[in-house]
Amino acid sequence: MxxxxxxxxxxxxxxxxxxxxxxxxxxxxxxxxxxxxxxxxxxxxxxxxxxxxxxxxxxxxxxxxxxxxxxxxxxxxxxxxxxxxxxxxxxxxxxxxxxxxxxxxxxxxxxxxxxxxxxxxxxxxxxxxxxxxxxxxxxxxxxxxxxxxxxxxxxxxxxxxxxxxxxxxxxxxxxxxxxxxxxTLANYQVSFRFRGTAAHAANAAHLGRSALDALELMTTGIQYLREHIIPEARIHYAITNAGGAAPNVVQSEAEIVYLIRAPHANQVEEIYQRVQKVAQGAALMTETGVEETGFKASYxxxxxxxxxxxxxxxxxxxxxxxxxxxxxxxxxxxxxxxxxxxxxxxxxxxxxxxxxxxxxxxxxxxxxxxxxxxxxxxxxxxxxxxxxxxxxxxxxxxxxxxxxxxxxxxxxxxxxxxxxxxxxxxxxxxxxxxxxxxxxxxxxxxxxxxxxxxxxxxxxxDGGGYRPLIPQNIGPLDVLGEPDA
Ligand SMILES: [Zn+2]
Structure with a gap:
């Protein structure tokens, strides 16, 4: 031409x-x-x-x-x-x-x-x-x-x-x-922030509730989850806040970001819902709270x-x-x-x-x-x-x-x-x-x-159409994390 x-x-x-x-x-x-x-x-x-x-x-x-x-x-x-x-x-x-x-x-x-x-x-x-x-x-x-x-x-x-x-x-x-x-792979990137109770890690540890423990339990739960998702999927993570550098403190806050990828957005959505359950389970085990602090997605x-x-x-x-x-x-x-x-x-x-x-x-x-x-x-x-x-x-x-x-x-x-x-x-x-x-x-x-x-x-x-994956209440500046490509 x-x-x-x-x-x-x-x-x-x-x-x-x-x-x-x-x-x-x-x-x-x-x-x-x-x-x-x-x-x-x-x-x-x-x-x-x-x-x-x-x-x-x-x-x-x-x-x-x-x-x-x-x-x-x-x-x-x-x-x-x-x-x-x-x-x-x-x-x-x-x-x-x-x-x-x-x-x-x-x-x-x-x-x-x-x-x-x-x-x-x-x-x-x-x-x-x-x-x-x-x-x-x-x-x-x-x-x-x-x-x-x-x-x-x-x-x-x-x-x-x-x-x-x-x-x-x-x-x-x-x-x-x-x-x-x-x-390419569709992906969701979502951050989870755990909140616990700070305490002296030696003399009052029983009064503390560790956000870092919750975070670690979440990573353990996700490792087990990996075997039971489709093999084409990937779950990556980065710990963005380990709660500080002092080992003699029960960490009251910790944050982790997960990036979930799979060939189709509905597959990512399904894995995301299971990742949410792992986060809730980790919070339950440690008597901490968990909230999602960042979300972005692409098809x-x-x-x-x-x-x-x-x-x-x-x-x-x-x-x-x-x-x-x-x-x-x-x-x-x-x-x-x-x-x-x-x-x-x-x-x-x-x-x-x-x-x-x-x-x-x-x-x-x-x-x-x-x-x-x-x-x-x-x-x-x-x-x-x-x-x-x-x-x-x-x-x-x-x-x-x-x-x-x-x-x-x-x-x-x-x-x-x-x-x-x-x-x-x-x-x-x-x-x-x-x-x-x-x-x-x-x-x-x-x-x-x-x-x-x-x-x-x-x-x-195939009868579907574009449905935005990112909810209306999330703006570009709410997005956390690094990897995309
Ligand atoms: Zn690029």
């Missing part, structure tokens, strides 16, 4: 590459965690306004969410941008050893600086198309904060921000170039094979970027720092069905996976989560991974952060922008694809 206007629109990404790389690098240099992404949102809003987008700042109770629109009429295509960093992942770019810019500070260990820059590049290129060709259509670039630990998109979806969309497109920095056919991603195939075709048409010898050498040196490589290419091979075996043997020793992989509409569940899930329940949604880092880079690692401003990262980001833009332009030219995508979406929902 090619035409002159499309080619010209995609060339716009190369022409303005400096701008997109500059914004991405500036977001990298000012890493901000969930709902604090003020610099990132400002940089993106200002750049999009300068390109003629009309920007609405602040959405769904989040100052750092935005919607930048261009064009008029239907179809309306959403492009999802993220820019949140992870706490305690500070790392200098370009180094081959762990070296924080500032110890304990946040860092872009999931590459969301690139995610923001690539989404912006796509939106700017798509904007050129109706301008030049006279085709109707609206493109909206959504600034989605708090993907790490905040599920910003779930709040945006709950507030109807995506209701006007005919589809949504996005991407994620990766080690491979692939339009993803995969689903599993519903893949849309109609859109995924169009993204896959655009990726194959563009091909993977060519790397210079310097880039290969740098990637090899970075690979050598990784003790336990993330074998994402094997996952990718699994998603390619019978075509996967050849890819594994051809690429297993390479430092960069410089291949554009085909789209195969297989059923596959990635053992991770994303708040893109909520968007995918509202409208047909598709996403690609683009290789911005060396083979085997583990997620949320110093190595991933260190590669966030590299020339390889920039090339992957610009490729992602082009694939998203090319897909959006195909959809503007051929609305019948969107009709098919919506039919598939309706069929996948």
């Amino acid at each position: 090619d035409n002159l206007f499309k080619t010209q629109a995609l060339q716009e990404i190369d022409k303005s590459a400096d701008l997109f790389c500059r914004v991405s690098d500036a977001i990298f240099d000012a890493p901000e965690t969930a709902f604090q992404e003020h610099t990132a949102a400002r940089l993106m809003c200002e750049a999009l306004e300068a390109e003629g987008f009309s920007v609405q700042r602040g959405l769904a109770g989040m100052d750092t969410a935005f919607a930048a629109s261009f064009g008029s009429g239907s179809p309306t295509i959403g492009i999802l941008a993220e820019y949140g960093a992870l706490s305690n992942m500070s790392q200098q770019a370009g180094l081959l050893e762990p070296s924080p810019v500032q110890k304990g500070a946040p860092g872009h260990a999931c590459g969301h600086n690139l995610l923001g820059g690539g989404a912006m590049a796509a939106a700017v290129a798509v904007k050129r198309y109706p301008e030049a060709s006279g085709t109707a259509g609206t493109v909206i670039c959504y600034g989605c904060p708090g993907e790490e630990g905040g599920s910003g998109k779930a709040f945006m979806a709950r507030d109807g921000v995506f209701d006007q969309l005919d589809c949504a497109l996005t991407w994620h920095p990766s080690t491979i170039n692939m339009s993803s056919p995969a689903s 599993n991603v519903l893949p849309n094979h109609t859109l995924g195939a169009v993204m896959g075709d655009n990726l194959l048409a563009l091909g993977a970027p060519t790397c210079t010898q310097d880039e290969w050498d740098w990637a090899r040196a970075m690979c050598d720092t990784i003790q336990r490589p993330n074998r994402l290419f094997q996952t990718a091979a699994g998603m390619m069905g019978p075509k996967g075996a050849g890819f594994v043997s051809a690429y297993q020793d390479k430092a960069i996976y410089d291949a554009a992989l085909p789209y195969v509409p297989v059923q596959y569940v990635l053992p991770s989560s994303s708040d893109v899930g909520d968007v995918s329940w509202v409208c047909p949604t598709a996403q690609i991974g683009a290789a911005t880092m060396c083979a085997g880079t583990p997620g949320h690692s110093w190595q991933l952060t260190a590669q966030g401003k590299s020339s390889i990262a920039h090339k992957g980001m610009l490729l992602a922008g082009k694939v998203i833009a090319g897909t959006a332009i195909d959809l503007l030219c051929h609305p019948e694809i969107l009709v098919k995508a919506k039919e598939e979406h309706t069929k996948t929902l």
